[in-house]
Amino acid sequence: MKTIIFTFVFSLIFTKIFAKDSTQNKVDSVKIKVDSVKTVEPKLTISGDLTISTGYYKMSGLDAPRGQFNPYGISGKLMLKSKNWIVPISMIYSSQNNSFRQPYNQVGSSPLYKNWLVLHGGYRNVYFSPFTLAGHTFLGSGIELNPKKFRFGFIYGKFNRAIEGNFAEPDRIPFFKRTGFASRIGVGTKINYLDLIVLKVADDVNSISLSPDYKYIKPAENLALGISARLKIKKKFSFELDGSASAFTRDIRTEAIGEFVNIRFYDAIKKVFIPRVSTQLSTALQSAIGYKSKVFSGKIQYKRIEPEFKTMGAYYFQNDIESYTFNPNLSLFKSKLKLNTSIGLQHDNLLNQKKVETNRLIGSAAIVYAPNENFSMDFLFSNYGITQKAGYLPLIDTLKIAQNNKTLSLNSMYMKIGESNMQTFMVSAIYQELQDLNSRTAIFNENQNWNYNASYSFQNLISNFDFSLNYSYTLTKSIDIESVFHGPTCSISKLFLKNNNLTLRSNFGYMLSKQTILDFQEKGNVLNLSSDVSYTFFKKNTLSLNWSLIKNKGLQDFSENRGTIEYNLTF
């Protein structure tokens, strides 16, 4: 398989490189024709790019997984365009570990016809709504139709492939083959619509030979029904609604509830989905109202996701949460002064299953002041506060979590633009603190972090020479650990040759470190070097070499060496 891919890729590259002259002639002839008959458009245009990269990785001083490794990867995109069709094809391949339930190596395409028909084939991430099919990768096919006011979508495919367990590789987690479909039907356009969605995905028990004693992976099944609506009025007002009810069976080998409990309409229900002892039914809902004008924009959002709500069409998201969020933003003095704020209230324990209820108050405010194009300044404050109150049981004060996670940051930039060069001065300061309001746990949890940064950069637009110098100081403090890293970083880049087709870029960083753990103190340093060279030839071919080294001396001595070589073809 690898040989075939390589043969294909290299033949494509060499054909492209050596066919340059003839292609150029063709392009010229097309150009002449275009000049003489300007209205004629090519029937089919082909564009795309292809990248092949390989590299080495060497780590010494720390244990696995940072071993020696030489992964190679190929990624490419091909775009075919005609009057009515747009066919984008994407491909990615790597020799990196291939034993995961969703392979790294993927090829897929979603051709679009006249803006109302989309076909899907291969590895795709299709999005129907956040609580049903929400971009989970699948290998399969599908169709989406939106002629006039009718909306329809259907996909079918493999959501995870079967992975057999293997004693020789204990990290290889077995997994059942997971297949299913999702469908939506609705009315409206791409901007304003109302959709009803169904998703049914299940594991195939017989897809792998798993010992009945194996307790970590169980064959599961999911049926989710959802609704999704969007509405925009006069480009100023917007409304969003997404809701879903999801029945999730953790183990399809468990007994059906209908065998010992009377369920209404069971005969009809079991044809679609059999509720079992390990089936969980939960709901999720989110809704938002927004307003947008030149001066003010704002959004009010409500979200309620029941504990352990999940669907097989989405990756993990936070659940057992009810939240209210308000984001008012102001833009004043012709956008010279911007104020972006957000405040949110969250709590968990929606079904009173937890011993304690956790409340979160999340707020942030950012002021951005940019009176002219040479100067800008921004200030940010944010707080992520957590408090708890009694849930299922009375709350013991000593175990109560009450924390504030605060961040303050200030950035300032001044730019001096000359006729041929540009100079930039930047300073920034960040302070971050985890404050524990419970005096009994504060000593273990509290920590503070400071970072100060100052930098200068020079850019010559004629000689295409860039230079920057930066000094950074970082201090981290917690109960028994204190660490300081500080030092300069310098980077240089320059374009060479007649057409600027040779680029050299280099970074040099040297940090001094001092780490104190209890009474033990260790001084050290970190050397961070990297270099890039890239050369563009025949206009569309670029060859890049990259090398980087991190050498750390101190509490943990290690060195990490990486190198990559990359070839890119654009056509």
Added chain:
Amino acid sequence: MKKYILLIISTLAISICNAQQVSVSVSVAPPYTPYMLDYVFSAGKLTLQIKNNTRQIQQIKLVGSIIGDNGLWVKTKPNFQPTKPIILNPNEIKIFKNWQELQDFFDGNNVEYSEINVEAIARNGFPEGTYNICIRALDFVTNSLLSFDEPLGCSNPISIRYVEPPVIIFPKDEEIINIANHQVLMFNWSNVIGLARGVNYTFKLVELPDEEVNANAYIESVTIPLFEQKNIRATTLIYGNNMPILKSNKKYAVRITAFDSEKKVAFLNDGHSFVTTFICK
């Protein structure tokens, strides 16, 4: 009076004597999840050992209870009668790991509950608390107790907690971050809720090959990330100039995973946070 005392003592002696005839021990393997109902049907999670301490054949039946420190209980009904007895030969030890072999003494039809919402438990699992699973052996015919009463014949305490994975506070998902002139990046996440101590975090950062790649699938597959740090105790990681350089116009994905150093707690989503992506400009 003496007669009464003698009668009480002899009755007591007989019952103790009976209670020693069969010994029962129950153990449940951690980690514990809220889905205790699944335990009953999940092979290998729960081990039951029954021993006949006598030289006679014993014909027994088993009854059980699940009792929580939060007032919740589920017990086998007193009138439960399986179709056939479990036969224990003299001094025989039987070990059950597969509950399919056992009688349905925790079956929905054969149990009674405390004042709880059975439907809610079936739907969403048991509430947080510390539970014990206790099993007793009764004579198949006479219903007399052959094993010790609680707390003997009970499992180790099963602590059920809903431990959420960390939530990444900074950067926000899909945020565009300015890294001009080697700006330092501060990654920040919330403490794990539901576990007081012993949490370690792993920070994993990967560079996505292009912006359309699914970050969740990709971060799972990559074996050599751009940067990974394990055993972090704090909830902040300052990504400075001593770490691999981030490139402008590249998209990155970050995931924080929580571990319980005592390996007793099952985190939701295996301790993985929501995967957050950001673009460097």
